[in-house]
Amino acid sequence: MDKEQLMGKWLKGELNDSEKEIFSKLDDAQLNGYIIDNAQHFKASHFFKLNDFDTFKRQYKSSKAPVEKLNGFSALLKVASVIVISLGIYFTFFSNSLSHFETLAGEKSAFELPDHSKVELNALSSIEFNTKNWDDNRFLMLDGEAYFMVSKGKTFNVKTKSGTVTVVGTQFNVKQRDNFFEVKCFEGIVKVTSDTITRKLLEGDVYQILNGKFTQSKVLTSAPKWTDNRSEFEAIPIKEVLSELERQYNVQVTFKNIDTNRLFTGGFVHNNLENALIAITQPMNMTYELSSSKLVIIHGKEH
Template identity: 30%
Template sequence: MNETEILALLKKYQKGTLSNEESDKLDAWYLNKASRSNLQLSEYELEDSYNYLQSNLPLEKDKKVISLWPRIAVAASIAVLLGSGIFYFTKPKQQNIEVAAKPQEIAPGGTRGILTLSNGKQIVLSAISGKDTIAKEGDDQEVTIKMGANGVITYVINPNADNSKNDPDSFNTLSTPTGGQYNIVLADGTKVYLNTVSSIKYPTQFNGDQRIVELEGEAYFEVAKNKNKPFIVKSGSQSIEVLGTHFNVHAYTNESVVKTTLLEGSVAVSYKNQKSILKPGQQSSISDNFSKIKIKEVDTEAAVAWKNGRFKFDNADLKTVMKQLERWYGIKVEYRGDVSDVRFNGGTFMNKNLSEVLKVLELSNIKFKVEGKTIIVYP
């Protein structure tokens, strides 16, 4: 078939007037084109592209036509469309029919962080920095900061250093940008997993009778046991005291509620003049809007799913879910309509492109429109 014949068939498709014979012809033409294309698409790309193609070549609404081609033919057609970037037909002395290229995918975040030393120097971190010793701290350089093969930062105290001196602690800060996460092992052996758009300030070695760190954002702690030196996490007006345990703290400054979720051991949560002890499987919530510390049983896997590379939602409201996506994908979300009653259960992996995650959310009858880095949400 020549371009004029193909153009005519496409116009009939848009009007929903294709005969079975014409549909077979167009089907065969697309399959032939695809057989000469080297482009391979994943299942998610096919589904995304199928919806995109439908929106750009709409059927007449009053026609009872569900689809033009079988799924395999649609996949083949999309491969051709995306392989060329822009797909169009030209008919002499008529306006071109043009389908724009598929919008750029929004990629997920990754392992990225910034380490600020006590002298103010900043070191940009990534999982592939490939360094061993990256800095030394202390008057006598008694603390060595190392980076492992997987990018994890560790603090190693020189065993020959004079620790009898009552020198004041020097502090470092590890922070993550939008779309970044980073892991660190503090000088006492405590492991900290820092979520995106977060920061933790900590001493390079714990010289006093307490191990105090300050957190903004979200982090998961595996605290090294030391019954003689309690570990304390401060975040805003909240203070958490432990001797050795595993817990998650969600304390973003742009969210009104601070949540602490306990997985193992016990923690004491203090807020203003109140104090509560958590048991494994419990989550505390504090807020200026609450009269007291709230405690409830939760799905701990959902609270720490981010540490394991997953989005997992346990009856989460839409705006809470979208805040996670804003931080991980660096997007802005706008709402067109009331979505307050929308709840999500389930989840997906964080290493997927944004379009694939939105498909999962659309199963709850929510619609999304992507305009650059802005996501518009419709109920």
């Protein structure tokens, strides 16, 4: 019996005693047997830990005998075995438990979490969370901006690159962009930690870090304005305002003769680009031009 026939019978579990003895003397037997034996342990389980496959690889490397080279059918079998196991682990444990939501430029999205907490996701933002044991571990990752209406229950944590927001049951908005981190509490109590700065926010409190500088202020509205298709700013550098315009309208903004650190107070709508540009440029004594559907040029006052 040639090697390929022997391999075929081995994969089907049809080897007799004499064939098993022949198979055990093959230089690939140790690897192939180890892969199949360990693959049997990769079953869907509530007690699975993410480092099991790494442990498997370390165990194999520490126990295997040196093999001079991979060739022909045996190399293909080895590669196929590893791919099957890896894909099985991924689709069983990762794709079934991780949920990911994201929005494009000019897009917003609303959805419910497993505990019926509600989330509204602003443009160019994303959220990721694990649905397993959600009621006992209400934790999610946010990149961008989102408004949360949290159902009462165990502690609810929102983790961003800039800081962590911890609540039990409340309504709050988190905005995390480059050099900008802001949390607005609209109901209940919110605990915010960013670097070494920790604050407990009550209804109407605003926690903000802009370019490394911390400030705390108040908000009078009952929900973030962007959920009603309007962005509002108070003493925010114009470059941050125009970055938000880019996200809401999926355009590119360039500047001419502008101090991008000038502070802007005001807002713009999300459903009419020209009205939005007028609302931004007129109070700042600037002008604009639309050179194409995707390019906006903002001009400052000539000196």
